[in-house]
Amino acid sequence: MRYELMDASSIASAVTRGEVSAVEAVSASLDRIGRLEPRLNALITVMEERALERAAYVDGQVASGCDPGPLAGVPVVVKDNMCTRGVRTTCGSRILGDWKPPYDAAVVELFEKAGAVIVGKSNMDEFAMGSSTEHSYFGPASNPRDISRVPGGSSGGSAASAAAGYVPIALGSDTGGSIRQPAAFCGVHGLKPTYGMVSRWGLVAFASSLDQIGPFGRSVGDIALAMDVISSHDPRDSTCSRRERPSFRDGASSPAVKGMRIGIVREFLEGPLDPSLKRSIEGTASVLVSSGCAIVEVSLEESASFGLPCYYIIAPAEASSNLARFDGVRYGFREEAPDLVSQFTRTRSSGFGEEVKRRILTGTFVLSSGYYDAYYLTALKVRKRICEEFDRAFRSVDVILMPVAPSLPFRKGDLLDDPISMYMSDVFTLPVNLAGLPGMTVFTGLEPSGLPTSVQLVAPRWQDRRLIECAAVIEERFGCPPVAEGGAL
Ligand code: GLN
Numbered sequence: 001m002r003y004e005l006m007d008a009s010s011i012a013s014a015v016t017r018g019e020v021s022a023v024e025a026v027s028a029s030l031d032r033i034g035r036l037e038p039r040l041n042a043l044i045t046v047m048e049e050r051a052l053e054r055a056a057y058v059d060g061q062v063a064s065g066c067d068p069g070p071l072a073g074v075p076v077v078v079k080d081n082m083c084t085r086g087v088r089t090t091c092g093s094r095i096l097g098d099w100k101p102p103y104d105a106a107v108v109e110l111f112e113k114a115g116a117v118i119v120g121k122s123n124m125d126e127f128a129m130g131s132s133t134e135h136s137y138f139g140p141a142s143n144p145r146d147i148s149r150v151p152g153g154s155s156g157g158s159a160a161s162a163a164a165g166y167v168p169i170a171l172g173s174d175t176g177g178s179i180r181q182p183a184a185f186c187g188v189h190g191l192k193p194t195y196g197m198v199s200r201w202g203l204v205a206f207a208s209s210l211d212q213i214g215p216f217g218r219s220v221g222d223i224a225l226a227m228d229v230i231s232s233h234d235p236r237d238s239t240c241s242r243r244e245r246p247s248f249r250d251g252a253s254s255p256a257v258k259g260m261r262i263g264i265v266r267e268f269l270e271g272p273l274d275p276s277l278k279r280s281i282e283g284t285a286s287v288l289v290s291s292g293c294a295i296v297e298v299s300l301e302e303s304a305s306f307g308l309p310c311y312y313i314i315a316p317a318e319a320s321s322n323l324a325r326f327d328g329v330r331y332g333f334r335e336e337a338p339d340l341v342s343q344f345t346r347t348r349s350s351g352f353g354e355e356v357k358r359r360i361l362t363g364t365f366v367l368s369s370g371y372y373d374a375y376y377l378t379a380l381k382v383r384k385r386i387c388e389e390f391d392r393a394f395r396s397v398d399v400i401l402m403p404v405a406p407s408l409p410f411r412k413g414d415l416l417d418d419p420i421s422m423y424m425s426d427v428f429t430l431p432v433n434l435a436g437l438p439g440m441t442v443f444t445g446l447e448p449s450g451l452p453t454s455v456q457l458v459a460p461r462w463q464d465r466r467l468i469e470c471a472a473v474i475e476e477r478f479g480c481p482p483v484a485e486g487g488a489l
Helices: 008-016 022-040 048-063 106-113 156-163 180-186 220-230 248-253 266-270 275-290 301-325 340-351 354-367 373-396 419-424 430-434 464-478
Strands: 043-046 075-079 117-122 169-174 189-192 212-217 261-265 294-298 399-402 439-446 452-458
Touching (some): 008 048, 008 220, 022 043, 022 075, 043 156, 048 117, 075 106, 156 212, 180 189, 180 439, 189 464, 248 464, 261 275, 261 373, 275 452, 275 464, 294 373, 373 430
Parallel strands (some): 075 169
Antiparallel strands (some): 189 212, 189 439, 399 452, 439 452
16 A cells, blocks of 8 residues: 555554554655655654654554554654654754754654654754755755755755655644745645644744744645644643644534635735736635635735834844854854853854854844844834734634745745845745734645645634635645655656
């Protein structure tokens, strides 16, 4: 059987019924990784030994009649900024190149408790700063739909792993678009949950008021399944809410979208946008209308104009503070020097890459005395206005339908020397993080070129289930994302 083509729930039920062993399913995943990884570089670490041990453990549970969990024997990949005990967690950086955490991230614990088997840690832009996975100390990853193109970023390796059929489910983190944009570029679904929905315990922080963990998958059912497993309260992350979580799987299997009001954002369709992506929005709107939804035009003028500059003050400010801990004393890489200050300087100068240093410098500048009010404080006020603008829009609509990124996946190297154009890749996704809202990339098909198209759905805080429901209806019409195979690879 070709496990790489199966979704997570089919693998889990076959394993639970004893029709296939977890070791077989995981070995198939490891084989595929071995075959394709030289071309994709989607993983920084392949966890072969731990994966096979874990799979054998799941098989033991099945043999002894214990419930192995809803993800029994399902191979998964997690982004390399999520801690795995005893397995290096690099954040795509030289400075953490050989750092082995002493504990597992909450999502890793939850996945393993549910029977999932982690087969690898995915490639990413250094410390999740970037939109192409080209800013990785471990080399760029490729897009499995066309290996001359980037997979998006920063969770490019996770998106590529799901699209290439390494695994049915992968985890990424999203601070300004890092799940949704690579999902769009690689042609899979990807969900950034409401801020506070999923525990970030053990996620190496980039910008703490924006970071959220979420799943990639090739079916809405798998995204829902992953969400049911990872979304729960965790006292170890003080921002993780106590609210009761809905059943996402129920939302996927019986979507109730009839009567929903869907907002189309005028400003986002007027700006630069690839014509195929504009057509996707229109096609999706008519699918939703034929399922009983109404289309309403909304305006998000401030988000469209000020989202990007606001994000590029707040995120670097928080990053400059979060990354201060990497000084070569307690973690990872160290460059020796005759005195402590030059040890810090040398370690940080050669341990961090260019983009990370650009963010640390920007962040330190906007927080420095004399500039704090003009930049940081102003950005906080703008952020408040962006939140209020979304709240206003959600008085007249239930879900907003908009693009994920302005373009189809670009070629490797095209934007590397042009940071501002790279930042523009996230112009539609950043405001959603600033407002703490849930956002989802839903696959809408492949162009004749083989490149994928998609749309972004956004809901009010804690209404993530609505996204799953709309996505299920869209998937029924456009089909599940296929595994990238053959010519493209
Ligand atoms: N591309 C954006 C950035 O570089 C967002 C990254 C992210 O969501 N982690 O900051």
